[in-house]
Amino acid sequence: MSDAYNSSWFAEKLTDRSIRGIALETSALIRAGALPVGAKLPPIRDLAFSLGVSPATISEAWSELRRQKIITGRGRNGTWVSGDSFVAKPERLASVGHYGAGVLDLTMAVPDRALLPALGNALVHAVSTEKLNSYERSRILPELEADVRRTWPYEAEAFLATNGGYNAVYTLIHALVPPGAAVAIEEPTGMRLLDILEDHGARIVPVVCDSDGPLPASLRQAMLSKPVAFIFQPRLHSVTGQTVATRRMAELAEELRDTDVLIIEDDGLADISDAPRQSLGRVFPDRVIHILSYSKTLGPDLRLAVLSSTRLIIEQIQSYRSFSSGWTSRILQGAAAWLLRDETTAEGLKEARRLYQARRDNLVRALAERDVIVPSGGGLCAWVPVASEPFALVTLAARGIAVHPGKKFAVQPTHHLRVATSNLTDRYEEVANAIALAASGG
Known part of the structure; x- marks a missing residue:
């Protein structure tokens, strides 16, 4: 089969010799069935010669198709067509299981619905919101901005309401970070943050953390990769339950001082933490994007987060949003206010x-x-050390308990479980017994 799809065959089929053109036209051939699943692609150098382009051009085009799970393999064993369709999906989130009624599901670090505020009066107020049902693409409702500013951790130039915290990150990454660029991010981190970066094709550069937050030495090492952005959680960490120490914030500022790196602060748990709000926006107001999500405190169906930055950066993000919704519901903003x-x-x-x-x-x-x-901490989960993640997962599953492996929250090997505690109202002894057995590694 592979002999039929040599470099000469490709040269006859591909008309656009750019990286994007080669990737698009090759994927079109695969989807049309002209290049079937299982076909072996010609060597990069042979194809580059036949198309009259550099090997780097073919390599970049193949990298895009590999990211889309359309082709697989590389090196001496060759590259093969592995799929004829691509549906973008967050791989880490998509691997979350669906468990039966008898399973104690400790995978979801989400708020207890019984502890969320009632929305009735808030929504009644919201229907009288200024410019309701207008198609004007407003960035944030004035009353919400006024309420947010009262407790914001620095004097921000401009604000933007978004459809939740991850929507904020997704939007700004697509608006400000070129595909393939390096992005430094604390490790561990939220699995959905990693999904967003991986889907965007970013080169993820992990920054190791300790109990006080990202390590300055690790951030310094990450800066050698010339990242476009650094993403971290400045308040309560959604995975470990730790809070960045005040002195660590100052140390991180020193590492970032002589760079032009975009600093993205993700405060996803908001006032679930009683720690003071903090931001490097006090030091770098020209390149900090500070995000505060209200999903865990006011309710996920409000679909609301607020971010701050300079007017120029907010305008860039808003311009990207104009391709889709363009603004966040004024009803939901009014209710949150x-x-x-x-x-x-x-x-x-x-x-x-x-x-x-x-x-x-x-x-x-x-x-x-x-x-x-x-380690002591707060939030909605615990980051539990184990000898072997696979052994721990199997051991807990045999006892009817589901948790997440640490590998979903990191790009480097881990030896942890992420155990949600937000809805664990009883059965502590039972869960602890099972985890203690699972943590031993057998």
């Missing part, structure tokens, strides 16, 4: 924060009694 001013909501959040902390502490304490040590 009402909730941010509501004393009952504030009291409810205080109680939710106490309960989330107690649930995490109860599991961490039970694990410590079994010699499994998880």
Whole structure:
């Protein structure tokens, strides 16, 4: 089969000799069935010669098709057509399982719905929002901006409402980061952040963390890769439950001072944490993008986050958004503004924060009694060390408990489990017993 699809065959079929053109026309041949699944592609140098382009051009085109899961393989064994269609999907998120009624699902570090505020009065207020149902592509509702500014961690020049925290990251990455560019990101990190970067084709440069946050030496090493951006969580870490120490923020600022790296701060848990809000925007207001999501505190169906930066950067992000929705629902923005001013909501959040902390502490304490040590922290989950992730997952599954392996939250090898605690209201001893057995590695 492979002899029929040599470099001469390709030279007759491909008319656009650019990287993008070669990738698009080759994928079209595959989807049309002219180049079937299983066909071996010609060597890069042979094809480059026949097309009159450089080997680097073919290599880049093949990299794009490889990223789309259309072709596979490389090196001496050759490259093969592995699929005739491509549906973009977040690989890490998509691998989350669906569990039966008898399984204790501790994979989802999501808010307890019973602890979220009621939305009725907020939505009644929201229907009287200024310019409701206008097609004007407004960046943020004035009343929401006013409420947000009161507690924002630095004096930001401009604000933008988005459809949730990950939507904010997805949009700004596509607006500001060229495909293939290097992006430094703390490790571990949110699996959906990695999905976004991998789908965009970014070169992910991990920055190792300790209990105080990203390590300055690791960030310094990452800067050698000339990243376009550095992404980290400046407040409560969504995976480890740690908070970046004030002195560590200052040390990170020193590492970033003589660079032009875009600094993306993702505060995804917001006031689930009782730690003060902090931002490098105080030092680098010209290149910080600070994101605050309200999904965990006010409710995921509000689909709301707010980001800040310079007017120029906000304009660039908004310009990209104009290809799709163009603005975030004024009804949802108005509802969030009402909730941010509501004393009952504030009291409810205080109680939710106490309960989330107690649930995490109860599991961490039970694990410590079994010699499994998880650092103190907060948030909606625990980052549990294990000898072997595969063994731990199988052991827990046999006992009807589902958790995430650490590898979903990192690009380097890990030896951890991410255990959600936000909805773990009881059964601490049972879970701790199972984890202690799983953590041993057999």
